[in-house]
Amino acid sequence: MRKQRVSLFLGLALVCSPCLLAQTADGVKPTLTLDAAAQQDLIHLGGQMMMAGKAYEYDRELSDDIGPRLTGSANYGKATDWAVAEFRRLGLSNVHKEGWTIPAAWEPETLATASMILPHEQRLHLESEGWSPSTPPGGVRGSVFYLDDLTVESVRSHAAAIHGAIVLVDGESVDRGIEGGFGKLFDALHEIGTQGAKGLILGIGTTNNAPSFVGLTAFDGSLTNLPSGNLGLEDTLLLKRLLQRGPVEVEYSFKNRIRENVTVNNVVAEIPGTDGTGDYVLIGGHLDSWHPGTGAQDNGTGAATVVAVAQAVMASGVKPKRTMRFVLFGGEEQGTIGSIRYAEKHAGEMNRCVGVFVTDTGAQAPKGWYDFGRSDEAGALKTIQPLLDSLGAGSVSDNGQFTFETDESAFLVKGVPAFVLWTPVDQYFKIHHKPSDTFDKVNQRDLNLGAATVGVTAFAFADAGNTLPQYTAKQVIDQLKTVKAYGQYEDLLQHHVLQP
Numbered sequence: 499m500r501k502q503r504v505s506l507f508l509g510l511a512l513v514c515s516p517c518l519l520a521q522t523a524d525g526v527k528p529t530l531t532l533d534a535a536a537q538q539d540l541i542h543l544g545g546q547m548m549m550a551g552k553a554y555e556y557d558r559e560l561s562d563d564i565g566p567r568l569t570g571s572a573n574y575g576k577a578t579d580w581a582v583a584e585f586r587r588l589g590l591s592n593v594h595k596e597g598w599t600i601p602a603a604w605e606p607e608t609l610a611t612a613s614m615i616l617p618h619e620q621r622l623h624l625e626s627e628g629w630s631p632s633t634p635p636g637g638v639r640g641s642v643f644y645l646d647d648l649t650v651e652s653v654r655s656h657a658a659a660i661h662g663a664i665v666l667v668d669g670e671s672v673d674r675g676i677e678g679g680f681g682k683l684f685d686a687l688h689e690i691g692t693q694g695a696k697g698l699i700l701g702i703g704t705t706n707n708a709p710s711f712v713g714l715t716a717f718d719g720s721l722t723n724l725p726s727g728n729l730g731l732e733d734t735l736l737l738k739r740l741l742q743r744g745p746v747e748v749e750y751s752f753k754n755r756i757r758e759n760v761t762v763n764n765v766v767a768e769i770p771g772t773d774g775t776g777d778y779v780l781i782g783g784h785l786d787s788w789h790p791g792t793g794a795q796d797n798g799t800g801a802a803t804v805v806a807v808a809q810a811v812m813a814s815g816v817k818p819k820r821t822m823r824f825v826l827f828g829g830e831e832q833g834t835i836g837s838i839r840y841a842e843k844h845a846g847e848m849n850r851c852v853g854v855f856v857t858d859t860g861a862q863a864p865k866g867w868y869d870f871g872r873s874d875e876a877g878a879l880k881t882i883q884p885l886l887d888s889l890g891a892g893s894v895s896d897n898g899q900f901t902f903e904t905d906e907s908a909f910l911v912k913g914v915p916a917f918v919l920w921t922p923v924d925q926y927f928k929i930h931h932k933p934s935d936t937f938d939k940v941n942q943r944d945l946n947l948g949a950a951t952v953g954v955t956a957f958a959f960a961d962a963g964n965t966l967p968q969y970t971a972k973q974v975i976d977q978l979k980t981v982k983a984y985g986q987y988e989d990l991l992q993h994h995v996l997q998p
């Protein structure tokens with residue numbers, strides 16, 4: 499491990515010094531201007547992050563020492579205190595919390611009990627879905643109705659069967675219903691309660707009957723209107739098979755600890771720019787997590803990366819021209835609420851933001867950056883191509899699939915150049931939102947590579963002579979259409995989640 503890291507550090511120095519601005523074979527022109535001093539600073543910073551980066555230790559503290567960090571929970575509060583203390587210890591400026599209100603904070607108070615009653619008795623692997631109310635005393639018991647198409651129209655057309663039933667939906671139902679965006683999906687889930695269902699079971703878990711939480715908070719962090727369970731995959735498949743042969747009845751019971759109108763804090767800290775213009779880059783990620791695991795990858799890795807970049811900039815002594823602002827958001831898992839509230843509160847200075855860099859795809863070794871269809875971002879990244887290549891992160895993806903799935907989106911829609919670290923997610927999706935999202939899955943070298951990618955890219959934008967322009971509203975629309983994310987954007991506008 500040590501030898502590998504040393505050789506990578508030497509690699510950084512060798513490839514970067516002579517040719518940082520060289521034009522590369524694919525013809526994309528480097529568009530950021532970095533003077534010799536800025537290039538040397540980048541080399542120092544990259545070396546610092548690989549040789550002495552703190553992301554791994556920070557992730558361990560968040561996931562092992564603090565534990566799961568449900569938005570608005572006591573543990574989430576501990577994590578914000580931890581971040582404030584560390585930013586202050588590192589000597590950052592303007593370290594503070596910024597509060598916003600969530601309609602409900604939610605935690606499970608008891609483990610659920612759940613059984614199939616008909617056609618025979620059998621224990622089921624079910625837990626309360628996030629932001630579900632408790633079941634009534636004595637639990638919920640009823641016939642199961644499988645809804646294969648999770649749309650408002652489908653719910654209404656099955657109203658008679660849904661009334662008084664426990665409705666089961668699974669990944670296939672969601673896949674058929676999600677066309678056009680999450681808002682329509684939440685409308686359909688809400689309609690199930692409106693039509694008088696007794697309960698709702700989400701059969702979207704993965705193998706080994708593990709629950710996989712999604713939350714049903716319809717973007718604002720309020721409770722769902724039905725006691726809703728999350729059922730493991732094998733049990734879901736069993737219920738579906740048995741339903742083809744005759745009636746199926748289940749019962750379940752759980753108690754959740756719910757507090758209304760809770761203040762949730764984002765954490766903000768800065769390394770002031772030397773140019774005093776007020777221009778800034780934002781390095782961000784969400785601090786909240788789901789509860790069955792400890793959120794080591796979703797998003798311990800991202801939160802740890804944010805603080806590790808701050809640590810490395812301070813430790814290496816490099817001074818960016820523009821301010822580097824570090825923001826840890828809450829409420830991402832409830833519909834990116836924390837970053838949306840942040841962008842609303844800071845709308846007046848959004849025109850000074852030259853780039854947003856978000857990490858939220860776990861700790862596999864990075865491939866590069868998602869640009870969400872903003873083609874000029876590739877030219878800017880090209881300026882530090884050798885450095886990114888040495889980290890294994892020299893690629894750019896225009897895949898728009900995740901455009902509205904993490905905290906860059908509130909900035910992207912305002913025209914700010916927005917980036918999300920691109921890592922493979924094949925291992926990540928096996929564990930995220932599940933009991934197995936724990937620190938043993940995190941590889942120190944891979945996490946350091948990702949954190950270093952974030953650090954050097956954000957620093958390059960902070961220290962460049964020029965930056966990318968912000969996109970106009972029309973350009974944002976064209977960008978979203980290019981990556982087939984415009985339907986989701988329209989859906990979020992219709993649901994008043996985002997403002998144009």
Ligand SMILES: [Zn+2]
Pocket residue numbers: 784796797830858904
């Ligand atoms: Zn996440």
